[in-house]
Amino acid sequence: LSGSEIIALLKDHPARTPEARIVRCMSERGAITAADLARATGLARSTISTALSELRSAKIVIEVAQSMEVRGAGRPTSVFSLNPRAGTCIGLHVGLSSLRLIVADVSHAVLHHDEIGLGLDYTPQAAMRKARTAITDAYRRSGLSPHSLLGIGVAVAGPVAPDGRIQRASIVPNWAGVNIRHVFASAFETAVFADNESNCSALAEMTWGAATDIDDFVYVKIDVGLGGAIVVQRRVVTGAAGAGGEFGHISIDPNGGLCRCGNRGCLELTAGFRTVLERMSHRQKRSVTVEDLVERAFGGDVDCVEAIAGIAEAAGRGLGIIGSILNPGVVVVGGFGATAGPLLFDRLNDSYERHTLLKRAQLAEAQRLRIVPARFTTDGSLMGAVALVLRGLGALQGGG
Amino acid sequence: LSGSEIIALLKDHPARTPEARIVRCMSERGAITAADLARATGLARSTISTALSELRSAKIVIEVAQSMEVRGAGRPTSVFSLNPRAGTCIGLHVGLSSLRLIVADVSHAVLHHDEIGLGLDYTPQAAMRKARTAITDAYRRSGLSPHSLLGIGVAVAGPVAPDGRIQRASIVPNWAGVNIRHVFASAFETAVFADNESNCSALAEMTWGAATDIDDFVYVKIDVGLGGAIVVQRRVVTGAAGAGGEFGHISIDPNGGLCRCGNRGCLELTAGFRTVLERMSHRQKRSVTVEDLVERAFGGDVDCVEAIAGIAEAAGRGLGIIGSILNPGVVVVGGFGATAGPLLFDRLNDSYERHTLLKRAQLAEAQRLRIVPARFTTDGSLMGAVALVLRGLGALQGGG
Numbered sequence: 091l092s093g094s095e096i097i098a099l100l101k102d103h104p105a106r107t108p109e110a111r112i113v114r115c116m117s118e119r120g121a122i123t124a125a126d127l128a129r130a131t132g133l134a135r136s137t138i139s140t141a142l143s144e145l146r147s148a149k150i151v152i153e154v155a156q157s158m159e160v161r162g163a164g165r166p167t168s169v170f171s172l173n174p175r176a177g178t179c180i181g182l183h184v185g186l187s188s189l190r191l192i193v194a195d196v197s198h199a200v201l202h203h204d205e206i207g208l209g210l211d212y213t214p215q216a217a218m219r220k221a222r223t224a225i226t227d228a229y230r231r232s233g234l235s236p237h238s239l240l241g242i243g244v245a246v247a248g249p250v251a252p253d254g255r256i257q258r259a260s261i262v263p264n265w266a267g268v269n270i271r272h273v274f275a276s277a278f279e280t281a282v283f284a285d286n287e288s289n290c291s292a293l294a295e296m297t298w299g300a301a302t303d304i305d306d307f308v309y310v311k312i313d314v315g316l317g318g319a320i321v322v323q324r325r326v327v328t329g330a331a332g333a334g335g336e337f338g339h340i341s342i343d344p345n346g347g348l349c350r351c352g353n354r355g356c357l358e359l360t361a362g363f364r365t366v367l368e369r370m371s372h373r374q375k376r377s378v379t380v381e382d383l384v385e386r387a388f389g390g391d392v393d394c395v396e397a398i399a400g401i402a403e404a405a406g407r408g409l410g411i412i413g414s415i416l417n418p419g420v421v422v423v424g425g426f427g428a429t430a431g432p433l434l435f436d437r438l439n440d441s442y443e444r445h446t447l448l449k450r451a452q453l454a455e456a457q458r459l460r461i462v463p464a465r466f467t468t469d470g471s472l473m474g475a476v477a478l479v480l481r482g483l484g485a486l487q488g489g490g
Numbered sequence: 491l492s493g494s495e496i497i498a499l500l501k502d503h504p505a506r507t508p509e510a511r512i513v514r515c516m517s518e519r520g521a522i523t524a525a526d527l528a529r530a531t532g533l534a535r536s537t538i539s540t541a542l543s544e545l546r547s548a549k550i551v552i553e554v555a556q557s558m559e560v561r562g563a564g565r566p567t568s569v570f571s572l573n574p575r576a577g578t579c580i581g582l583h584v585g586l587s588s589l590r591l592i593v594a595d596v597s598h599a600v601l602h603h604d605e606i607g608l609g610l611d612y613t614p615q616a617a618m619r620k621a622r623t624a625i626t627d628a629y630r631r632s633g634l635s636p637h638s639l640l641g642i643g644v645a646v647a648g649p650v651a652p653d654g655r656i657q658r659a660s661i662v663p664n665w666a667g668v669n670i671r672h673v674f675a676s677a678f679e680t681a682v683f684a685d686n687e688s689n690c691s692a693l694a695e696m697t698w699g700a701a702t703d704i705d706d707f708v709y710v711k712i713d714v715g716l717g718g719a720i721v722v723q724r725r726v727v728t729g730a731a732g733a734g735g736e737f738g739h740i741s742i743d744p745n746g747g748l749c750r751c752g753n754r755g756c757l758e759l760t761a762g763f764r765t766v767l768e769r770m771s772h773r774q775k776r777s778v779t780v781e782d783l784v785e786r787a788f789g790g791d792v793d794c795v796e797a798i799a800g801i802a803e804a805a806g807r808g809l810g811i812i813g814s815i816l817n818p819g820v821v822v823v824g825g826f827g828a829t830a831g832p833l834l835f836d837r838l839n840d841s842y843e844r845h846t847l848l849k850r851a852q853l854a855e856a857q858r859l860r861i862v863p864a865r866f867t868t869d870g871s872l873m874g875a876v877a878l879v880l881r882g883l884g885a886l887q888g889g890g
Contacts, residue, residue, distance in 0.1 A: 249848065251857060258852040266852070306730075320816065322722045329817020330706075331848050331857035339814045339847040342742070344807065351847055407744065414739045415815055416720070417649075417729025447739040447751055448649065448731050452658040452666070457651060457731035 096150055096177040096196060096240070108133055108141035113150065113172065113196075117480055118297065120197045121154050121171040142170060150176045172196045178234055180242045181475030182221060183287060184270070186210070186262070189221055192469070193228050194476045196240070198298055200469075202228045213264045214273045222277050241281035241483060243475030244270055245290040249332040254284050257332055283475075283482040287311075288335055289326045290474025291424050291466065292319035297477040299465030300422050307420040308412060309464070310337060312405055312427030312434070313380055316362040320416065337408055338362060360404035363427065366397045380426035387433055398433045406441020413446040413459065424464030435461060496550055496577040496596060496640070508533050508541035513550065513572065513596075517880055518697065520597040521554050521571040542570060550576045572596045578634055580642045581875030582621060583687060584670070586610070586662070589621055592869070593628050594876045596640070598698055600869075602628045613664045614673045622677050641681035641883060643875030644670055645690040649732040654684050657732055683875075683882040687711075688735055689726045690874025691824050691866065692719035697877040699865035700822050707820040708812060709864070710737060712805055712827030712834070713780055716762040720816065737808055738762060760804035763827065766797045780826035787833055798833045806841020813846040813859065824864030835861060 099113040111131045116122060119130070124142060128135050145151035152173045156166040174195035183190040187210050193202040204227075206220050229236050249257040254271030274282045285293075292309035295301040301309075305324050311317040316338035320327040327334045338358030339351050346355025359365055363380045370378040370393075387394035409421060427434055439461055443450060450458050466473055499513040511531045516522060519530070524542060528535050545551035552573045556566040574595035583590040587610050593602040604627075606620050629636050649657040654671030674682045685693075692709035695701040701709075705724050711717040716738035720727040727734045738758030739751050746755025759765055763780045770778040770793075787794035809821060827834055839861055843850060850858050866873055 251854075255854075257848055306727075322727060323725070325723070327706075327722060327816065330819030330859070331817055331853050333814065333817035333848050336814045336817070336847050340811050341807070341814070341845050344845065353845070353847065407741070411740050411811060412815060414733065414736045414741070415812060416727065417731055417733035417736070419730030445741050445744065445753070447736050447753065448657055448733050453731050454651070454655075459730070 095148060096172070099150070108137050109145055109150075112138070112141055112145060116151070116170070116172045117196045117198075120199070120298075121169045123167050123169055125167065127170075146170075149173050171199075174199060174201060176238065177240045178238045179240050179476045179479040180225060181245065181472040181479075182242060182274075183245045183247075183471050183475065184217060184265075185247045185287075187212075189217060189224070190472060191221065191224050191228065192472045192476065193225075193232065193234065194473070196480065198473065198476060200473075201234065202232050203469075203472075204228060211262050211264060214268045214270070218273050218277050221274070225278075239278075239280050241283065241479035242274055242278060243290070243478035243482075244274060244282065244284040245287040245471035245475040245478075246270060246284060247287050249336060250284050250286050250289075250328075251332040252328055252330075255332075281479065281482060283478040285326070285328065285474075285478055286317075286319070286332060286335070287471035287474075288317035288424075289319045289328060290472075290478060291317075291464070291470035292321055292326055292335075292422070292474065293477045293481065294466050294470045294474035295422050295424070295464055296321060296324060297481075298473065299470070300462055301420065304420050306418065307422055308409075308416060308418040309335070309422045309424060310405065310409070311425035311470075312361065312363075312401065312423060313425030314362060314364050314367065316358040316405065316408070317425075337412065340408055340411060342407065342411075357404065357408045361401055361408050363397075363401060366401065370397075381429075384426065384430045384433075387430060395433060398427075398430050399437045401427065402434045402437035403441045406438045406443075407445045409438070409442045409459075409461075410445020413442065413448075417448070419457070419459065421459060421461045422464050423461060424466065424470050426467060428463045429467060431463075435463070495548060496572070499550070508537050509545055509550075512538065512541055512545060516551070516570070516572045517596045517598075520599070520698075521569045523567050523569055525567070527570075546570075549573050571599075574599060574601060576638065577640045578638045579640050579876045579879040580625060581645065581872040581879075582642060582674075583645045583647075583871050583875065584617060584665075585647045585687075587612075589617060589624070590872060591621065591624050591628065592872045592876070593625075593632065593634065594873070596880065598873065598876060600873075601634065602632050603869075603872075604628060611662050611664060614668045614670070618673050618677050621674070625678075639678075639680050641683065641879035642674055642678060643690070643878035643882075644674060644682065644684040645687040645871035645875040645878075646670060646684060647687050649736060650684050650686050650689075650728075651732040652728055652730075655732075681879065681882060683878040685726070685728065685874075685878055686717075686719070686732060686735070687871040687874075688717035688824075689719045689728060690872075690878060691717075691864070691870035692721055692726055692735075692822070692874070693877045693881065694866050694870045694874035695822050695824070695864050696721060696724060697881075698873065699870070700862055701820065704820050706818065707822055708809075708816060708818040709735070709822045709824060710805065710809070711825035711870075712761065712763075712801065712823060713825030714762060714764050714767065716758040716805065716808070717825075737812065740808055740811060742807065742811075757804065757808045761801055761808055763797075763801060766801070770797075781829075784826065784830045784833075787830060795833060798827075798830050799837045801827065802834045802837035803841045806838045806843075807845045809838070809842045809859075809861075810845025813842065813848075817848070819857070819859065821859060821861045822864050823861060824866060824870050826867060828863045829867060831863075835863070 099110045154171045155169045177196045181192045189206040191204040254269045256265045270284045271282050309319040318337035319335040340357040343355030349356035499510045554571045555569045577596045581592045589606040591604040654669045656665045670684045671682045709719040718737035719735040740757040743755030749756035783794050
């Protein structure tokens with residue numbers, strides 16, 4: 091079974107045929123009943139029925155289960171989804187010292203994941219070769235046909251220009267000025283899309299996560315570093331050079347400490363976990379992760395609780411600045427920091443309120459900022475890279 | 491001649507008839523030849539000719555002049571514009587202690603302007619009554635028919651919620667929570683639109699000024715206060731509560747001086763002229779304006795040159811922060827500060843470069859920030875209020 095049929099359906103935009111509308115709906119929502127398909131697409135049940143038969147005989151759609159939910163007559167209901175074999179996407183995360191990889195089907199079920207260490211200072215060519223080997227292995231081991239591959243989405247730990255060029259302040263010096271789309275497109279005969287990791291995470295939240303019904307929001311990643319993305323009218327604002335949403339590098343103190351970006355007093359120094367982790371790792375003579383820190387905070391460790399509160403305070407100040415610039419109605423918080431729950435969110439809300447121009451008490455409910463946790467934690471940028479492929483192919487562009 | 495005919499044409503969106511396309515084109519570009527109309531609309535010359543005849547006999551379009559430009563056969567060419575009497579808009583600026591008013595025709599020619607002192611602490615009702623008297627006077631004195639009025643646009647010196655409610659931190663305490671659209675709509679039998687003054691200025695620049703061909707930009711007003719607006723895909727980002735683009739209230743130092751908004755260390759304290767003007771006025775025992783200060787700086791006054799440089803330095807820091815958040819390709823600088831020319835812009839560019847994440851040298855030409863002066867200085871928000879009416883009526887919504 092080749093990916094070309096499903097690509098044709100995904101590219102049919104605006105979706106004209108019932109088949110294309112069903113495929114798009116499933117690519118956004120995963121497994122679904124015929125009744126819910128009718129509701130979501132507005133198509134008649136009989137039309138859905140005929141189209142589903144067509145799609146099932148073409149092996150693009152499969153019946154995955156019988157819903158236990160009792161409706162009307164009490165008969166079990168069939169649940170359908172896209173055939174994982176009908177089309178696969180690769181999400182690739184290019185990080186500081188490793189590559190992460192997922193293979194997902196068009197209903198965003200993850201079929202395979204992998205992490206490949208690269209050490210520091212690896213070259214784009216080395217990364218591309220490792221990725222090629224890992225992808226070939228992944229398809230072989232999962233029994234997937236390489237012909238099912240619809241495209242590769244690449245999430246990059248740094249700004250990516252609109253044309254795919256990796257900017258300064260990214261990953262490793264070897265990558266500066268390299269066009270990541272070109273590097274990967276030269277090795278794979280498929281469509282390649284690339285964006286910053288937080289822009290990808292925002293896309294994942296918008297497509298399958300905490301922001302599926304929100305047109306305008308800000309995404310903030312609180313993790314070792316601090317990152318973010320801006321979504322306006324369901325489009326990620328990448329900026330003229332790809333530095334849109336680089337919240338970690340808001341300079342809050344021009345006389346402050348030196349940041350890895352070369353500027354001073356960047357927000358990331360106080361609102362990301364790196365500084366705290368380095369201090370703790372040094373003291374404990376072992377590598378402490380954000381996960382460790384959050385776990386110990388939940389266990390009542392006062393230092394860890396205070397470290398999270400300090401990060402929330404600084405991040406809230408940053409959100410206050412973002413509030414005076416963009417005045418978002420919703421901020422989605424991702425990264426491992428978000429797993430700290432109320433230990434992070436309570437202080438984050440307090441700090442935002444102190445630093446923002448318009449205070450809660452004076453605003454109507456609908457105008458108040460809601461700070462909500464992301465659905466995806468570590469895998470957000472990978473899921474977003476998959477969404478980048480589906481969106482790039484035209485499937486999700488209309489948002490429905 | 492009533493405004494209803496032209497409203498019907500402006501509301502015809504997307505413009506279907508040649509008449510509607512010509513009217514929209516003239517509302518955006520002012521006086522224009524038939525040849526340029528053909529180029530701009532893509533209509534055949536013969537179609538333009540027929541439609542112009544129709545519009546002229548309906549007194550919606552008039553011939554304003556013969557162009558001296560010699561074309562082909564060397565005959566003078568006729569120049570057409572919308573008949574000022576065919577439709578008028580009111581732009582109203584609601585400021586700290588005064589109302590300003592313009593009456594403009596649909597080709598944005600200003601037919602009348604007026605300023606009405608109100609003193610501090612005036613009520614919305616008092617402002618509305620003064621505005622009503624001033625508008626009646628303006629139409630009578632200019633010999634304009636009140637029936638030509640298409641709508642009123644109100645530019646407010648503070649955040650305006652999407653529904654028209656004036657937020658805290660605005661104008662005078664009496665206005666907080668008041669819906670300005672309702673106040674004015676109750677007194678005038680016409681459409682009323684309202685937005686923040688800098689959002690209006692950005693709209694004026696986008697419609698008739700420095701950003702007519704730019705889809706994404708940031709507008710910054712450097713004047714007594716510091717204001718701004720964000721334009722994404724030719725739409726002003728007002729934010730959930732109307733505080734989008736409130737750059738003056740970016741808190742750059744939580745331990746800094748108290749701002750009129752109630753927070754500490756707002757950018758406006760160092761990047762607006764208020765602090766400097768108060769100091770100079772106190773020293774000179776007279777009220778010094780931004781105009782005075784800029785004039786003296788051009789005359790070589792070292793204190794004034796340094797004051798402008800200090801403001802440019804602080805504003806550049808603010809732009810650096812905005813750069814890490816939105817990474818705009820173009821910043822349009824308005825307000826009286828912009829009249830300082832290189833005295834302001836040179837330092838502004840330097841300071842932005844020092845505070846921003848991505849440096850010029852590492853960027854392709856097209857990715858570098860361009861900081862450009864606005865076309866409108868004092869009257870930008872009033873012109874924008876007029877654009878708000880035309881856009882609100884559907885005329886400019888498509889951007890062309």
